[in-house]
Amino acid sequence: MRKAWIEKMFSLIKDTLLSQVVTLWGVFKKLFVKADTVEYPDQQPYMFPRWRGRIILSRDPDGEERCVACNLCAVACPVDCIALQKGEMEDGRWYPEFFRINFSRCIMCGFCEEACPTNAIQLTPDFEMAEYVRQDMVWEKEDLLISGCGKYHDYNFYRVAGKQISGKDKGEALNEAKPVNVRSLMP
Amino acid sequence: MALEVGSGLTIGLILGTVIVFAAMLIWVERRLLSFWQERLGPNRVGPFGLLQVVADMIKIFTKEDWVPPFADRVSFVIAPAIIMTVILLSFAVIPFAPNIGVIESNIGVLFILAMASLGAYSVMLGGLSSDNKYALLGSLRAAAQMVSYEVFMGISLLGVVALSGSFNLRTIVEAQEGMWFVVPQFVGFVIFLIAGVAESHRLPFDIPEAEQEICAGYHTEYSGMKFGMFFVGEYLGLVLVSSLITVLFFGGWMGPGFLPPIVWFALKSGFFIAFFILLRAAIPRPRYDQLMSYGWLFLLPLSLINLLVTGAVILSN
Numbered sequence: 001m002r003k004a005w006i007e008k009m010f011s012l013i014k015d016t017l018l019s020q021v022v023t024l025w026g027v028f029k030k031l032f033v034k035a036d037t038v039e040y041p042d043q044q045p046y047m048f049p050r051w052r053g054r055i056i057l058s059r060d061p062d063g064e065e066r067c068v069a070c071n072l073c074a075v076a077c078p079v080d081c082i083a084l085q086k087g088e089m090e091d092g093r094w095y096p097e098f099f100r101i102n103f104s105r106c107i108m109c110g111f112c113e114e115a116c117p118t119n120a121i122q123l124t125p126d127f128e129m130a131e132y133v134r135q136d137m138v139w140e141k142e143d144l145l146i147s148g149c150g151k152y153h154d155y156n157f158y159r160v161a162g163k164q165i166s167g168k169d170k171g172e173a174l175n176e177a178k179p180v181n182v183r184s185l186m187p
Numbered sequence: 188m189a190l191e192v193g194s195g196l197t198i199g200l201i202l203g204t205v206i207v208f209a210a211m212l213i214w215v216e217r218r219l220l221s222f223w224q225e226r227l228g229p230n231r232v233g234p235f236g237l238l239q240v241v242a243d244m245i246k247i248f249t250k251e252d253w254v255p256p257f258a259d260r261v262s263f264v265i266a267p268a269i270i271m272t273v274i275l276l277s278f279a280v281i282p283f284a285p286n287i288g289v290i291e292s293n294i295g296v297l298f299i300l301a302m303a304s305l306g307a308y309s310v311m312l313g314g315l316s317s318d319n320k321y322a323l324l325g326s327l328r329a330a331a332q333m334v335s336y337e338v339f340m341g342i343s344l345l346g347v348v349a350l351s352g353s354f355n356l357r358t359i360v361e362a363q364e365g366m367w368f369v370v371p372q373f374v375g376f377v378i379f380l381i382a383g384v385a386e387s388h389r390l391p392f393d394i395p396e397a398e399q400e401i402c403a404g405y406h407t408e409y410s411g412m413k414f415g416m417f418f419v420g421e422y423l424g425l426v427l428v429s430s431l432i433t434v435l436f437f438g439g440w441m442g443p444g445f446l447p448p449i450v451w452f453a454l455k456s457g458f459f460i461a462f463f464i465l466l467r468a469a470i471p472r473p474r475y476d477q478l479m480s481y482g483w484l485f486l487l488p489l490s491l492i493n494l495l496v497t498g499a500v501i502l503s504n
Contacts, residue, residue, distance in 0.1 A: 028469075034225075035227045
């Protein structure tokens with residue numbers, strides 16, 4: 001009886017005091033460990049080139065807009081944050097009359113980039129897009145368009161696609177065969 | 188006016204220093220806690236983030252000071268004032284240095300224990316008058332915890348009082364000329380340390396205001412400067428307990444002569460403040476019933492045994 005009581009007291013001291021002291025020492029040692037904190041505005045993180053951040057609209061190597069207003073990005077977008085309207089130039093090219101991305105909805109999933117047939121819409125490593133006014137999160141085409149080609153330097157949709165525009169008839173695109181005359185019997 | 192016990196200059200200096208230091212502790216605690224958690228803590232406002240306190244003060248002063256319509260208005264307003272008053276009054280009997288102190292009291296220890304008991308009214312009234320179930324639970328816990336931990340807080344000090352033969356804190360410091368009381372009264376020191384943490388209800392004994400269980404406990408309904416008074420009152424309590432430990436067990440202002448006495452006092456108290464913050468960083472909160480049984484079934488008998496042995500040793504000498 002008495003021995004059990006002594007053992008109980010001993011284990012109580014061991015559990016309540018000794019383990020606490022061990023804990024205290026373990027935490028105190030952290031004083032000499034370098035902090036994990038990254039002091040962000042002073043210390044910029046390395047952003048990977050494939051990071052999915054702010055969305056841009058790129059231009060082809062000739063300096064024309066790549067977007068052909070096909071609406072595939074708007075359809076692919078899971079949060080419906082892309083809105084655009086098709087327009088047509090005199091030479092037959094399609095272009096967006098307006099192109100609007102609501103970044104307060106955008107979830108940076110990159111589906112629009114995957115869906116884009118002309119490599120026009122691309123995601124960039126920039127993530128610093130905070131605004132004070134919510135309306136400022138809605139970016140128009142003028143804000144989204146950049147002057148360069150983005151990730152694909154030599155791709156030009158109208159040069160490789162079969163779409164007919166003035167100055168480039170059917171079958172004149174790169175790697176494109178002449179159109180087949182279906183009324184001819186000759187092979 | 189000179190720097191002597193009880194002069195207006197000394198009283199003003201003590202009051203100012205204590206309150207400013209308690210406010211600075213908000214920053215000190217956040218910084219130290221973050222170092223112990225491998226973070227950096229607030230380091231943006233001013234050098235090393237020192238002006239964080241100013242920012243916090245501006246924030247807390249300009250916040251809406253809201254009294255809930257269902258609260259009992261009178262006691263709701265009085266409650267936070269009590270804790271500040273009571274703890275600041277306790278500083279009156281602390282001897283900071285041979286020539287620095289507010290009053291010379293021959294019942295210093297009893298006065299501080301009495302003030303600590305009065306402090307329980309603050310949290311009780313605050314919780315009761317809020318008319319909020321979390322606040323009520325918090326004040327219920329606070330009342331039980333403070334009453335039970337006061338019992339052996341007093342008993343653990345009796346060893347020191349018996350050794351020095353006085354309730355006067357200044358005499359107690361002077362009695363430690365040869366040896367600090369922490370050596371003969373080590374058990375008393377540990378018990379007083381634990382009781383002090385419980386008395387100022389800081390982690391790991393912050394059961395009355397346990398955020399994860401009962402929001403903020405007794406000050407759930409408080410906002411603005413009324414909350415600020417509870418907040419600073421907690422830090423004032425921390426400073427008080429640390430300086431009490433210094434006075435009672437670590438020889439107060441005594442130390443090698445190359446530093447002035449008040450600096451020794453500040454260094455020793457600062458060490459214990461840092462230790463209390465380390466306790467907060469390291470040790471998780473016990474369950475409420477564990478706290479009570481730990482107090483009544485382990486610490487109370489231990490402090491009684493300590494008192495008996497001390498008495499026997501003094502008697503045999």
